[in-house]
Amino acid sequence: MPYHTCIKQTLRINGPWLVILVKKGAELLHYLPASEYHPANTYFHFSFANYYDPDNMHYGVLRVVNDDDVKPHSGFDRHPHKDMEIVSYLVKGNLTHWDSATQVEDVLSRGHVQTVTAGNGVWHSELNNHDEWCRFLQIWILPPKTRPGSAV
Numbered sequence: 423m424p425y426h427t428c429i430k431q432t433l434r435i436n437g438p439w440l441v442i443l444v445k446k447g448a449e450l451l452h453y454l455p456a457s458e459y460h461p462a463n464t465y466f467h468f469s470f471a472n473y474y475d476p477d478n479m480h481y482g483v484l485r486v487v488n489d490d491d492v493k494p495h496s497g498f499d500r501h502p503h504k505d506m507e508i509v510s511y512l513v514k515g516n517l518t519h520w521d522s523a524t525q526v527e528d529v530l531s532r533g534h535v536q537t538v539t540a541g542n543g544v545w546h547s548e549l550n551n552h553d554e555w556c557r558f559l560q561i562w563i564l565p566p567k568t569r570p571g572s573a574v
Contacts (some may be wrong), residue, residue, distance in 0.1 A: 444565040459495035461550075465489040486562035492517070494556075496547035503540035509538040510548065515556030521546035530558075 452466040452473035467487040469479050485506070500520070508520065512534045519536050520527040522545040530536055537545055550556040
């Protein structure tokens with residue numbers, strides 16, 4: 423199992439210090455296994471979906487770092503987002519991405535990066551239409567509060 427990083431901040435009297443905690447898979451903050459209701463084995467680094475921890479909502483503008491290993495012929499159907507920058511990175515396999523902003527369906531392969539600016543609202547999907555498992559990281563970045571609906 424690869425190493426995952428969880429970032430926490432501590433403050434000291436002589437200034438801010440950044441503490442980086444390296445955790446292995448089982449030590450991550452939350453794990454949601456694939457099931458008939460969830461299409462992936464997912465590691466959540468921050469509060470997300472059915473995992474809620476008010477002390478672990480985000481780190482600065484970093485809101486989500488999810489590590490999804492998606493079952494064959496499964497995935498995340500069309501769903502909305504708003505006021506978020508979304509970055510997906512393919513670790514293995516192939517992932518079919520569609521979003522309402524471009525109206526284009528792309529097949530992403532290992533090493534590809536997909537970015538989506540949700541702005542005032544966007545629908546998108548990530549589907550594994552293949553016979554092998556697909557693993558990707560999805561990262562959400564919060565835009566500045568002074569500019570709702572705009573890109574970072």
